[in-house]
Amino acid sequence: MQIFQTDLLCIGAGLAGERVAIEAADNGFSVICLSLVPARRSHSSAAQGGMQAALGNSAMGEGDSPDVHFADTVKGSDWGADQECARIFVDTAPIAMRQMAFWGVPWNRVVPGEATYYKGGKPFTAFEKPENEGLIHSRSFGGTAKWRTCYTSDGTGHAVLYTLDNRAAQMGVEVHDKTEAIALIHDGETCMGAIVRCLKTGELRAYLSRATLIATGGYGRIYRESTNAVICDGGGHIAALDTGVVPMGNPEAIQFHPTGIVPTDILVTEGCRGDGGTLLDVNQYRFMPDYEPDKAELASRDVVSRRMTEHMRKGLGVKSPYGDHLWLDIRHLGEKHITTKLREVQEICESFLGVDPVHQLIPVRPTQHYSMGGVRTNKDGAAYGLKGLYSAGEAACWDMHGFNRLGGNSLAETIVAGMHVGGKVVEFLSGTETVIKTECMRDAYRKQEDRIRALIHGTNGRENVYAVRNAMFDTIMKGAGIFRNGADLQESVDKLSEILVRARKVGLKSNGLGANQELAIALKIEGMVKLAQCVCYAALKRTESRGAHTREDFPERNDRDWLNRTLATWAKPEDVLPTLNYEPSTTVFEIPPGERGYGGGKIIPMDTPPKATPKGKKA
Amino acid sequence: MARMLKFNIFRYNPQDPNSVPHMQSFTIDETESMTLFIVLNRLREEQDPSLQFDFCCRAGICGACAMVVNGRPGLACHTKTKDLPDEITLMPLPIFKLVGDLSVDTGTWFRAMYKKIESWCHTKKVFDPTAQEERMDNAVAEAIYELDRCVECGCCVAACGTALMREDFLGATTLNRVARFMLDPRDERTEKEYFDIIGTDEGIFGCMGLLACQDVCPKYLPLQDVLGKLRKKMAFAAVNNFLPSFLKREINL
Ligand SMILES: Cc1cc2nc3c(=O)[nH]c(=O)nc-3n(C[C@H](O)[C@H](O)[C@H](O)COP(=O)(O)OP(=O)(O)OC[C@H]3O[C@@H](n4cnc5c(N)ncnc54)[C@H](O)[C@@H]3O)c2cc1C
Ligand code: SF4
Ligand code: SF4
Ligand code: FES
Numbered sequence: 001m002q003i004f005q006t007d008l009l010c011i012g013a014g015l016a017g018e019r020v021a022i023e024a025a026d027n028g029f030s031v032i033c034l035s036l037v038p039a040r041r042s043h044s045s046a047a048q049g050g051m052q053a054a055l056g057n058s059a060m061g062e063g064d065s066p067d068v069h070f071a072d073t074v075k076g077s078d079w080g081a082d083q084e085c086a087r088i089f090v091d092t093a094p095i096a097m098r099q100m101a102f103w104g105v106p107w108n109r110v111v112p113g114e115a116t117y118y119k120g121g122k123p124f125t126a127f128e129k130p131e132n133e134g135l136i137h138s139r140s141f142g143g144t145a146k147w148r149t150c151y152t153s154d155g156t157g158h159a160v161l162y163t164l165d166n167r168a169a170q171m172g173v174e175v176h177d178k179t180e181a182i183a184l185i186h187d188g189e190t191c192m193g194a195i196v197r198c199l200k201t202g203e204l205r206a207y208l209s210r211a212t213l214i215a216t217g218g219y220g221r222i223y224r225e226s227t228n229a230v231i232c233d234g235g236g237h238i239a240a241l242d243t244g245v246v247p248m249g250n251p252e253a254i255q256f257h258p259t260g261i262v263p264t265d266i267l268v269t270e271g272c273r274g275d276g277g278t279l280l281d282v283n284q285y286r287f288m289p290d291y292e293p294d295k296a297e298l299a300s301r302d303v304v305s306r307r308m309t310e311h312m313r314k315g316l317g318v319k320s321p322y323g324d325h326l327w328l329d330i331r332h333l334g335e336k337h338i339t340t341k342l343r344e345v346q347e348i349c350e351s352f353l354g355v356d357p358v359h360q361l362i363p364v365r366p367t368q369h370y371s372m373g374g375v376r377t378n379k380d381g382a383a384y385g386l387k388g389l390y391s392a393g394e395a396a397c398w399d400m401h402g403f404n405r406l407g408g409n410s411l412a413e414t415i416v417a418g419m420h421v422g423g424k425v426v427e428f429l430s431g432t433e434t435v436i437k438t439e440c441m442r443d444a445y446r447k448q449e450d451r452i453r454a455l456i457h458g459t460n461g462r463e464n465v466y467a468v469r470n471a472m473f474d475t476i477m478k479g480a481g482i483f484r485n486g487a488d489l490q491e492s493v494d495k496l497s498e499i500l501v502r503a504r505k506v507g508l509k510s511n512g513l514g515a516n517q518e519l520a521i522a523l524k525i526e527g528m529v530k531l532a533q534c535v536c537y538a539a540l541k542r543t544e545s546r547g548a549h550t551r552e553d554f555p556e557r558n559d560r561d562w563l564n565r566t567l568a569t570w571a572k573p574e575d576v577l578p579t580l581n582y583e584p585s586t587t588v589f590e591i592p593p594g595e596r597g598y599g600g601g602k603i604i605p606m607d608t609p610p611k612a613t614p615k616g617k618k619a
Numbered sequence: 620m621a622r623m624l625k626f627n628i629f630r631y632n633p634q635d636p637n638s639v640p641h642m643q644s645f646t647i648d649e650t651e652s653m654t655l656f657i658v659l660n661r662l663r664e665e666q667d668p669s670l671q672f673d674f675c676c677r678a679g680i681c682g683a684c685a686m687v688v689n690g691r692p693g694l695a696c697h698t699k700t701k702d703l704p705d706e707i708t709l710m711p712l713p714i715f716k717l718v719g720d721l722s723v724d725t726g727t728w729f730r731a732m733y734k735k736i737e738s739w740c741h742t743k744k745v746f747d748p749t750a751q752e753e754r755m756d757n758a759v760a761e762a763i764y765e766l767d768r769c770v771e772c773g774c775c776v777a778a779c780g781t782a783l784m785r786e787d788f789l790g791a792t793t794l795n796r797v798a799r800f801m802l803d804p805r806d807e808r809t810e811k812e813y814f815d816i817i818g819t820d821e822g823i824f825g826c827m828g829l830l831a832c833q834d835v836c837p838k839y840l841p842l843q844d845v846l847g848k849l850r851k852k853m854a855f856a857a858v859n860n861f862l863p864s865f866l867k868r869e870i871n872l
Contacts, residue, residue, distance in 0.1 A: 038730075045676070101752045178726060263657060352654060
């Protein structure tokens, strides 16, 4: 057994993992980051839009401040956010962006004078102040009162991740890529590292660490249709759940995007609809005005996704070898507009579909996009349940997003939370000695060795891993898709319990030698089904509609009974259901619950409304 | 539609003592908007679960899926079958270490590269969290980003004659990365320091200028331009290094 030892083990080398790593390395601690792929291929590199910080340099961002950013964020969360974390986030974001500029991110900058911008397909001009020349510029993103999204052309995530990875290399952070953490080493109280499979050789290793961070990104790949990279399959969450003591916060909070292209579910921008694109059904009929007479295609992300699903459920979707879809029509915008303002969309259509959107329709369907839930942490990023375990980024439920995260807030979260949690990890490493129990490591190692052997030899059965996965895909989408209701959810929960039993009987068809990828998925399929079950079961129990969680049978947002956060743990390995507990969404109220501002819907108010508490103080 | 496609795929698992390098054929029916991402996943799920290949973003953004398709390095995720003949040969990228079948280890190669050229902004300044950001001209920021767009897919390296002949050749992607930092006003390295990194046969003077690299770059980076400018600059720096200082003063270098 190969053993590595380090102060901090970061499971994940995306923006969140590397930002925490840098903080620790900067303070003299040794750090190893693990990643399924070279760090720079992490999913963070795919974010094109940008990240939010209230710098207020641009004309349309004038008058912005952390307070305005805070209000947008809490409102966006449908009051599901932890307001203390949201406050830390908005106050730190400007510093974090400037630091990224200092390290080398080529942010777009303010060019003084008259500038032409677009809104709803129409151009307008704004005047950029000469005194702001050369400061970080910002662009528009849905759901914000001011323009505050910092960006680098159409490659923000890419530019920021490369800069951060450079900085990590400079600070001596080690990245072990093509490695996969498959279990945590712990004794039920303290986390001491992870058991890791090398994806180059298949060899099993142990990593011992004084602090461990889960920064493995989202778990979108428990859905068949997801905008997420194929590596976003919840590996970190599975390892956390398997401890039996670390809870997932709000697993049911899943965001969908209306326009993933079919078949590969790559995102085409909301700008298509913003600029005047329409949605058509199998009869090439424009259906959105029937559902949303006022806003039609311009209703918010989650509303449009819901309507599309509703329409397809009526049998009006377009059949394809990849399942039903609808059409996005931008032909009427004209060649000039498409080849200039929507160039990226045109490129995606041509490169991945062979479709020319100037003359042809684009096949689209609502697609899983973001996981608001994750490893539940306190405001320091420390996971509930195990000492020495931390989490940050999309993997975490630090919980500034509540039930619907704002565009541009997730990328910013990775850096800002990374910076903040990094500081707390440093405090922990400076002040605590962790006793590493080698018997825990040996136990954990042996358990994984046994699992691998059983999978290769088919000791537990010969279920086909892909068949099990497909069954999971069908089931989760039926129950915990865009629209949810008690009957469908109950059916999904029952089915997932059966699928879980099948997942425990998977056996390999191939020999499992070396970097075998069938083994990789076989090792995590049981965990993926458990995650799917956490989503469905928590959604079944939450009898209200909040943010992206929409119950047809409970259309109200119910602050009286549900202004709380789900905590799902997997108490015993053989269980088929998680154990659900609840805690208040926030203990600090800078803003008491109010209207969401879009999407309508009734609200059942709290019995005793909270008093506003000043910044950062506990009620 | 409804073509039957034949795929000849390189197979070898270095960790399996019984495995020998060979080509294996598969057939699959073509569907609408089919890409190599869809093909390879279907082959693994329906025909041979031991097949190894890499995808990550499957959207042409991360660079994970580079392979040699009918003799040409490119990104598999945005290669559509409808642009290919009905017989298709897939090989792993050369030069990088083989992990198995179509999967190679680009991470180790690139990490060694960016340690060698110290791929970060060198500055003596210290970040001040209370200060406003330092200003930068937007045109400069955009020019830097233009070179920063490389996704480290390795296609240019795989297509490069020099890289094939000498293992220590930095390759177009590395030289491009150096050019990015030379453009960046935040990096305080001098021309002489850059010369020490790339003013050799491992660097800019090893490049034969045939530009296979630019032809295959899926991000359409202006490699030709970058390599040309670097060569000029470094040739100049070379002369500069050898001239005695009094002469330099004389000719105002
Ligand atoms: C198409 C798309 C566009 C987006 N655009 C925007 C945008 O414009 N603005 C915005 O704010 N947000 C955007 N988002 C969301 C945002 O990109 C993500 O939330 C964010 O990048 C997540 O970063 P992260 O560091 O938490 O995780 P990631 O970047 O996903 O990194 C996860 C890391 O964990 C590693 N890993 C995973 N499992 C394991 C394991 N078991 N063992 C070892 N390593 C493991 C991976 O290899 C990787 O290094 C977008 C998302 C998508 C899908
Ligand atoms: S131009 Fe230079 S770097 Fe590009 S392929 Fe030719 S030798 Fe290689
Ligand atoms: S320069 Fe182009 S071909 Fe070379 S690694 Fe970068 S993106 Fe790939
Ligand atoms: S999978 Fe990311 S570029 Fe092809």
